[in-house]
Amino acid sequence: MKRAPAFALLFLAGCGDRLFAPCDIRTARCQESLTNGLRQLRNESAIAPSVMVRSEEEVVADSIDSTTPAERESFARQNTILSLLGLSQPGLSLDAQVQNRFDRVAAFYSSSTDAITVIDRGQALDGVGPALTFTHELVHAMQGAEGLLALASQDVDTTDEGLAHRAITEGEATFYEDLAGFDLFGWDDDEHEKALAYYRDSTAYYAVFEDLLIYNASILFPYAFGAAYVRRIWEQGGQPAVVATYDALPSTTFGVIDGEEPSALLGADAIAVPTADYTVAIADRFGAFIVRAWCSRQDFIGCEDIQDDGFTGLVSADGTSSIAIWRMRVRPPNADFLLQRARDAGFNVSLVGDDLIFVASNTGSRVDYTTLVTGWRSNDD
Amino acid sequence: MFVGGRALASALRYNGEVIWIVACAVLAVGEEPITQEPIAEEPTAEQPLADETGAEEPRVEEPPRFELREMENQRPGLRDESGFTLTVGVGPAFGGIGVSLGYTFEATQLVHLSPYVGGGFIGVEANDEAELWGGAAAGLLTSVGRRHRVVLDVIFGSTAVQYLRFHGYEMTRRSWGPTALIGYAFVTKNHFMVRGALGPSFIALPYSPEHDHWSLAAQLAVGKTF
Numbered sequence: 001m002k003r004a005p006a007f008a009l010l011f012l013a014g015c016g017d018r019l020f021a022p023c024d025i026r027t028a029r030c031q032e033s034l035t036n037g038l039r040q041l042r043n044e045s046a047i048a049p050s051v052m053v054r055s056e057e058e059v060v061a062d063s064i065d066s067t068t069p070a071e072r073e074s075f076a077r078q079n080t081i082l083s084l085l086g087l088s089q090p091g092l093s094l095d096a097q098v099q100n101r102f103d104r105v106a107a108f109y110s111s112s113t114d115a116i117t118v119i120d121r122g123q124a125l126d127g128v129g130p131a132l133t134f135t136h137e138l139v140h141a142m143q144g145a146e147g148l149l150a151l152a153s154q155d156v157d158t159t160d161e162g163l164a165h166r167a168i169t170e171g172e173a174t175f176y177e178d179l180a181g182f183d184l185f186g187w188d189d190d191e192h193e194k195a196l197a198y199y200r201d202s203t204a205y206y207a208v209f210e211d212l213l214i215y216n217a218s219i220l221f222p223y224a225f226g227a228a229y230v231r232r233i234w235e236q237g238g239q240p241a242v243v244a245t246y247d248a249l250p251s252t253t254f255g256v257i258d259g260e261e262p263s264a265l266l267g268a269d270a271i272a273v274p275t276a277d278y279t280v281a282i283a284d285r286f287g288a289f290i291v292r293a294w295c296s297r298q299d300f301i302g303c304e305d306i307q308d309d310g311f312t313g314l315v316s317a318d319g320t321s322s323i324a325i326w327r328m329r330v331r332p333p334n335a336d337f338l339l340q341r342a343r344d345a346g347f348n349v350s351l352v353g354d355d356l357i358f359v360a361s362n363t364g365s366r367v368d369y370t371t372l373v374t375g376w377r378s379n380d381d
Numbered sequence: 382m383f384v385g386g387r388a389l390a391s392a393l394r395y396n397g398e399v400i401w402i403v404a405c406a407v408l409a410v411g412e413e414p415i416t417q418e419p420i421a422e423e424p425t426a427e428q429p430l431a432d433e434t435g436a437e438e439p440r441v442e443e444p445p446r447f448e449l450r451e452m453e454n455q456r457p458g459l460r461d462e463s464g465f466t467l468t469v470g471v472g473p474a475f476g477g478i479g480v481s482l483g484y485t486f487e488a489t490q491l492v493h494l495s496p497y498v499g500g501g502f503i504g505v506e507a508n509d510e511a512e513l514w515g516g517a518a519a520g521l522l523t524s525v526g527r528r529h530r531v532v533l534d535v536i537f538g539s540t541a542v543q544y545l546r547f548h549g550y551e552m553t554r555r556s557w558g559p560t561a562l563i564g565y566a567f568v569t570k571n572h573f574m575v576r577g578a579l580g581p582s583f584i585a586l587p588y589s590p591e592h593d594h595w596s597l598a599a600q601l602a603v604g605k606t607f
Contacts, residue, residue, distance in 0.1 A: 178547070186589040187545050191552045198508070199548035224548070 020184040024126035025118065025134045026053055034131060034180075038138050041179050043239055049141040050115045051134075056102055059119055063098045077322070078282055081313035084324040084360035087214040087286075087294065097215055104219050106133045109140035111149045116141065128184055135180045139173035151246045157380055159214075160287025163221050164250040171226020172242055175234065178227065196228040207293040214290060221253060221289040229256050253287035254307065262307040264329050269355065270310025270379040272325045274372050281322075282313030285379050291328060300341045305331040310379050314372065325369055326358040327376075462572055463487050464606045466495055472600025473560040473582060476516020476539045477503030483522065485606045493530075495522040505542050507551035514542070514555060524566055524574075532576050534562040534600065540582045543592055558585035560598050572606040 019037035023030035031051060075094040083090040106129075107118040116137040118125065143149045152165040178196075182189040203224035210216045229250075233241050255261040271283045286309055295303035307329045314323040330338055335354045342349040342356065348366045350357045359369045468474075468481045475481055479501015486494045499518045504511055518538020524530040537559050545552045564578025582598035 181547065185545055185592070186587060187552065187554070191550070192547075195547040195550035195552065198550035202549050 018183055018186070020131065020135070020180045022126060022128045022131045022184065025051070025130045026125055030126075030131075031134070034135050035138055037180065037183070038135055038142070038176060041183075042139065042142065042176055047138065047141045047145050049109065049138070050113070052115055052117045053120045053125065054117055056119050056121060059117065060099050060102050063102070064095050067094055067098075074281075077315060077319075078313060080362065081282055081315070081322045081324050082214050084322065084362060085294070085326055085358060086297070087290070088212055092212070097212070100212060100215065101219065104216075107137050109137045109144065111140075111144040114141065114144065128181075131184065132177050132181050136173045136177040139176045140169065143169055143172070146243070148243065148246045152249060158285040158287070159217075159290070160252050160254075160285040163217060163253050163287055163289060164256050166218065166222035167226030167229055167253070167256045168245055168249055169226075170222035171228070171230035174223045174227035175230045193228075193231065196224075196231060199224045200228055204289070204293065207289065208296045210293070213293055213297075214286070217286075217290050217293075225253070225256050225289070252285070252308075253289045257288045262329075264307045264331065264354070266308045266310050266327060266329050266355070266379075268378045269376040270308075270327065271377050272310075272312040272314070272327075272369070272373040273375040273377055274312075274314050275374055278314040278316055278321075278323070278372060280312060281315045282311060283379055284311045285309055286311055295338075298342070298345055298347075300338055300345070302330075302334045302338055302341075305334040305338070307331055310376075321361060321363050323359065323361040323367060323372060325373070328356045328358070330354055330356060462493055462568075462606055464572075466497065466574075466604050466606040468497070468499075468574075468602050468604030470600060470602025470604075472578075472602065473536050473538055473540055473562070473598050474518050474520050474522075474534060474600060474602065475499045475501040476518050477501045477514075479516070481518075481520075481602075481604075491525055491527065493524045495524070496520070497522060499538070503539075503542065505553055507544065507553045516555065524568075524576075526566075526568075528568050530566040530568060530576075532562075532564050532566045532578055534560075534564070534578055534580075536560040536562070540584055540598065541596055543584070543587075543589060554587065556584040556587065556589075558583045558594075562598060562600055564600070574604045574606070575602075576604075577601050 019040050020034065023033060025031065025034070035047065072094045075097070079088050079092050079097075080090060082088040083092075102119070105119060107116060109116050116134065118130070118134070118137075124130070140149065143152075149169060152169045156162045156165060178192060179189065181187075182192065203220050207213060207217065207220055210220070230242055230245075233245055237244070250256050250261070252261060266285075270285060271280070274280060288306070291306050291309045292303045295306060309329070310327045312325040312327075314325065315321070316323075332354050335351055335356060339349060339351045339356055342358070348359045350359075350369065357369055359367050361367045463486055464484070466481075466483045466485045468483070469479070470481070471478045474497070476499060479499060481497045481499030483495045483497025488494050497520055499520070500516065502513045502515050505514050516539035518536050520534055520536035520538070523533045523535075525532075538557065539555050540558045540560055541556045543554050543556045560580060560582040562578035562580035564576055564580075566574050566576035568574045578600045580598055582596045584592065584594045584596070
């Protein structure tokens, strides 16, 4: 008789107290349960977001309906330029891009409506996956309640900066989703760091094969690289340190990937200033994730040595000519090496100092950028 | 099949124990009946004793039953099987593939109990890398029968390797729990045992609410009691 309790204790020793359990996320009880579990992991933010379960068709239709003709025209013009250097596919419409984006989204949180939308694709909503997805969105709801989402979305000047900021918001949400996952599976998180390293590496690897890299970077980079970045901060100072990061957000993906901001920034040499025959349609920095994935896609070697980039998209006054100028600062002495590889691959590329300048146009002829550019400026201007 | 089996057994008997086991396995397939010497019958009412008939027939001295048993036990394959048992095999009793050491008690002439501990290793592959993991187990093997036996093996040990794919990364861990196997064993006259068993295995530790707890376990083993 005495052995029975001892055996029961042995049996239950591995159970422990679980913070999370799979449940039907459409029910208020489940939502409350997951919220309470998250509060014990993160903090005591009081949140009560509304929850909607909608079909993908509805969500896509809403998003498309909210776009204006001017936005569609601008998207088409910019996409033409981006396609010149293989960052997108020519002819992609804004509608198609919206569809492409939601194809990979399971749920999202809207801070403007304080609502979590779960996309219903006919899957069960009472399993582990939906519970973790919902927990991820609950973190965003907490960020919204604490004003952190607003901090992350202000003063975003470039694609690179936007990705870096999203790496914190999505990274934090992914990090806590992971902790919830370990709790839910009854698994120690001692291999979490390895799992995140694998996640980063595999994401960087698959990004190379993305046909719509410039758009899909936003649904690849922030999660994989952000979770590892936030975990490092969390290990040093817990959730207060993570919250403090929002006051000093990384400004580049170079900083998120490499752990420190690049020392050799293009600065005032980032964006081309064209002659009067052209107007600037795109003035951007794409950052480490995009530029290195693009570089690897061309089968170049030494892509990790690219330290900064500035992308200028030009459109002629009559709208018939589009030109892409992509300037990349390369850590010496590898610029010469990359230049040779790029030329061998058939790119129209020049070397100015330690910078490579790629030029592509839709006119069918090689363009000497010096005939188009009167000077350079910072992408912060 | 049956005659061939016997011929094979006879021919190879002198070549060593291992081959003897093979020969026995052939016999098992052939379903050779165990040959036992007849035991002298007890006198019954239908067989009146000599002194009841009055005839002066010489009385046959019948040995007492306990002496008969001793004689039986001295026959090859039926003598006392108690002793240390060393077994090699594959299955939960070995933590994968390995060995076990136990002590076999002869509870009755037909029932043998053998508590044991086992250890071994198992190959684990995760993230395109393979490695060997050690495993351990303790159990109680109960066998019922003479040469053809039913075996019940109750084990607590490393039952399985659990996988959890996290962001594409495969995490692995040993799981522990009880296993109950039932199967068949063949025991030679020299106390070699070949056995196979199947049964359910329960993953108890570490407890994972989202993993399957039950699995089907199988075991193959060859052992000898010394």
